[in-house]
Amino acid sequence: MNLYDIIFYIFAAITVVSGVITVTSKNIIYAAFSLLFTFFGVAGMYVLLGADFISIVQIIVYVGGILILLLFGVMLTNKVTSTDIKSGSVNVLPAVIGVALFAGALISIIIRTKWTETPGEIPLSTAGTLGSVLLNEYVIIFELLAVLLLIALIGAASIARRTKEETN
Amino acid sequence: MLTEFGKIFVFILLAVFFVLIAFFLAKLIRPSRPTREKLETYECGENPEGSPWVRFNLRFYVVALIFIIFDVEVVLLFPWALSYQDYGIYGFLVGIIFLLVLGLGMAYEWRKGDLEWARPKQIPPKLKKIKEELTEAVME
Amino acid sequence: MYDIILDFTGNEILSMFISAALPLFMFILPFALVAVLAERKVSAFMQDRLGPTRVGPKGLLQTVADILKLFQKEDIVASNADKKLFNLAPILVFAGSFAVFAAIPFSGAYIGTFADVGIFFVVAISSLVVAGILMAGWASNNKYSLLGAVRSAAQIISYEIPTALVILSLVMLAGTLNLYELTEMQTEYFWNWYIFGGPATGIQKILLIPFMIVGFIILYISTLAEVNRTPFDIPEAESELVAGYHTEYSGMKFAIFFLAEYANMFAVSAIVATLFFGGFQSPFGYLGDLFGVEWLIPIEQFGWFTVKGLFFVFVQMWLRWTLPRLRVDQLMTMCWKYMIPYAFVNLIIIGIISLI
Numbered sequence: 144m145n146l147y148d149i150i151f152y153i154f155a156a157i158t159v160v161s162g163v164i165t166v167t168s169k170n171i172i173y174a175a176f177s178l179l180f181t182f183f184g185v186a187g188m189y190v191l192l193g194a195d196f197i198s199i200v201q202i203i204v205y206v207g208g209i210l211i212l213l214l215f216g217v218m219l220t221n222k223v224t225s226t227d228i229k230s231g232s233v234n235v236l237p238a239v240i241g242v243a244l245f246a247g248a249l250i251s252i253i254i255r256t257k258w259t260e261t262p263g264e265i266p267l268s269t270a271g272t273l274g275s276v277l278l279n280e281y282v283i284i285f286e287l288l289a290v291l292l293l294i295a296l297i298g299a300a301s302i303a304r305r306t307k308e309e310t311n
Numbered sequence: 312m313l314t315e316f317g318k319i320f321v322f323i324l325l326a327v328f329f330v331l332i333a334f335f336l337a338k339l340i341r342p343s344r345p346t347r348e349k350l351e352t353y354e355c356g357e358n359p360e361g362s363p364w365v366r367f368n369l370r371f372y373v374v375a376l377i378f379i380i381f382d383v384e385v386v387l388l389f390p391w392a393l394s395y396q397d398y399g400i401y402g403f404l405v406g407i408i409f410l411l412v413l414g415l416g417m418a419y420e421w422r423k424g425d426l427e428w429a430r431p432k433q434i435p436p437k438l439k440k441i442k443e444e445l446t447e448a449v450m451e
Numbered sequence: 452m453y454d455i456i457l458d459f460t461g462n463e464i465l466s467m468f469i470s471a472a473l474p475l476f477m478f479i480l481p482f483a484l485v486a487v488l489a490e491r492k493v494s495a496f497m498q499d500r501l502g503p504t505r506v507g508p509k510g511l512l513q514t515v516a517d518i519l520k521l522f523q524k525e526d527i528v529a530s531n532a533d534k535k536l537f538n539l540a541p542i543l544v545f546a547g548s549f550a551v552f553a554a555i556p557f558s559g560a561y562i563g564t565f566a567d568v569g570i571f572f573v574v575a576i577s578s579l580v581v582a583g584i585l586m587a588g589w590a591s592n593n594k595y596s597l598l599g600a601v602r603s604a605a606q607i608i609s610y611e612i613p614t615a616l617v618i619l620s621l622v623m624l625a626g627t628l629n630l631y632e633l634t635e636m637q638t639e640y641f642w643n644w645y646i647f648g649g650p651a652t653g654i655q656k657i658l659l660i661p662f663m664i665v666g667f668i669i670l671y672i673s674t675l676a677e678v679n680r681t682p683f684d685i686p687e688a689e690s691e692l693v694a695g696y697h698t699e700y701s702g703m704k705f706a707i708f709f710l711a712e713y714a715n716m717f718a719v720s721a722i723v724a725t726l727f728f729g730g731f732q733s734p735f736g737y738l739g740d741l742f743g744v745e746w747l748i749p750i751e752q753f754g755w756f757t758v759k760g761l762f763f764v765f766v767q768m769w770l771r772w773t774l775p776r777l778r779v780d781q782l783m784t785m786c787w788k789y790m791i792p793y794a795f796v797n798l799i800i801i802g803i804i805s806l807i
Contacts, residue, residue, distance in 0.1 A: 172589055176536065179582050190316045199568050199575045200386050207578025207611070208379040211604055214585050215372045218601060270567060270628060274390030278402050285405065288387060289412035292380050296416040299376045300425045303369065315566035319553045321471045322563055326549035329475060330542045330707055337522050337703035350530040352593050353698055371605045374783065378608045385615040389571055392623040396805065403802055414795060426787040
């Protein structure tokens with residue numbers, strides 16, 4: 144086991160353990176903050192895969208954006224500390240079936256994929272390569288992403304506006 | 312061989328170690344005599360009143376929402392900025408269309424007032440009416 | 452630098468730790484010592500006071516005394532606070548602030564990492580600080596802390612967008628994200644600095660200058676907001692929120708927050724200097740070149756870097772005692788209605804010029 148394997152297992156452990164805490168924690172703030180470590184662990188794994196740009200994107204979007212949004216969302220809900228947040232189990236059977244199906248699909252994909260060992264060379268700059276790929280093969284997708292973001296922006300704002308009117 | 316990213320990781324680890332060592336050293340030196348009053352939440356010397364969980368202005372949430380969209384946009388533009396010059400005017404237009412579509416979203420938000428922060432409504436003093444009353448009084 | 456240490460010790464991990472420790476012990480801690488005193492002296496000078504004079508000659512040892520005091524202070528964790536998160540928050544904030552220094556080139560001989568993502572990493576890792584601040588505010592279970600933390604987070608994330616847009620326009624010109632390469636492009640004389648249009652030539656350079664100045668102003672204002680300095684200090688407005696998100700912190704934990712704040716102040720100044728003012732490059736040749744002394748150049752470069760960084764830190768202090776604090780609504784209006792649209796337009800214009 145070389146250094147890389149050890150680092151990989153550390154990151155994997157961080158991701159899995161904090162993920163489990165996120166799901167099982169009774170305190171909603173603990174759940175939100177352990178997500179921070181999940182995101183961080185995933186970013187570390189991207190680095191190990193040689194995807195440096197993606198790992199930074201993971202931090203900037205998930206830690207910097209989604210997590211903050213989640214925390215704001217939690218903070219907006221009234222009296223988090225005084226009321227116990229219910230985290231019992233309901234609908235156990237459908238959940239088990241759903242999870243089993245999903246896990247089965249994942250495992251079958253993992254088994255069927257022909258895994259190849261890529262040579263250890265880490266691509267020098269993935270950001271620049273990504274840019275030229277975006278401008279060549281995926282131009283349409285790039286522009287569609289802009290439209291998607293526009294829709295998300297308008298949708299998010301109008302939902303927020305409606306909630307605001309209701310609360311006022 | 313440590314990669315360049317490994318070095319970043321070392322920086323983060325070092326910062327964590329530094330803080331932990333500082334905490335440990337301080338723990339050896341400092342006194343610890345907690346009393347009930349000392350451990351109370353600080354509220355300018357008064358007894359804490361109610362929970363700190365006041366309902367926050369919803370604006371904070373909306374700001375975070377809009378931020379995520381623009382964040383993703385900037386993230387997508389970074390690879391473009393690195394390589395658009397190889398494609399000349401075509402590369403530039405691709406990015407500009409992307410930017411303009413989001414500029415449209417920005418304009419929409421602006422027009423709809425989502426960028427406004429809630430402010431107390433100002434009630435301008437009614438000077439004019441008093442003036443009229445005064446003139447009426449004088450006239451009489 | 453890493454290579455030299457590697458030759459010396461022969462162990463990769465050990466040499467990496469030493470190399471990473473250099474900016475912390477050789478730079479940030481001495482800088483904080485000087486800057487805290489400078490802040491008080493500058494403010495005293497601007498308000499026609501004397502400032503600290505008792506400890507050491509002319510009060511020069513004031514910060515040392517402060518640190519000794521903070522070391523001995525009792526660590527009070529309010530009984531209502533959430534202890535785990537309360538202790539974790541300073542670590543997170545400091546780690547986020549310190550990691551930024553990995554991507555900053557201190558001189559031709561020292562940069563923490565040559566990773567290609569450079570400046571993009573700097574923008575990203577500051578989000579760790581936001582998470583830490585929110586954690587501190589929540590764990591304190593105090594009204595002031597929570598309000599300060601939420602305000603601070605909203606402010607930092609809002610101003611991240613104009614910052615990123617200005618950086619984006621520079622990346623468009625430079626074609627690299629690495630701050631070291633960016634600095635190398637601005638070499639030789641000061642008119643190669645990006646504030647004067649960078650290494651471009653002819654009509655392109657002349658056209659670029661006004662838009663570069665606009666970009667610089669936007670970047671400087673938004674970095675001010677990102678480190679919560681006046682006029683954007685509503686997160687820790689002492690007259691309304693006591694001390695913002697670190698109201699409940701005492702002793703060493705407070706000291707760590709303070710250190711992180713000063714480290715941040717220098718980090719953003721260094722980034723502004725690196726992006727627009729040539730980083731560690733001298734504005735006019737090196738003495739080392741003149742006398743043919745090879746080893747003098749990195750030292751000179753480090754000197755220039757420090758001077759430029761400290762100048763912008765000084766401007767931050769200057770502004771603190773010059774401008775009044777903005778209101779929350781003014782702050783958000785400033786960001787969303789002025790800075791972002793201007794940065795947008797600036798980006799497009801710079802893009803057009805770069806095609807000429």
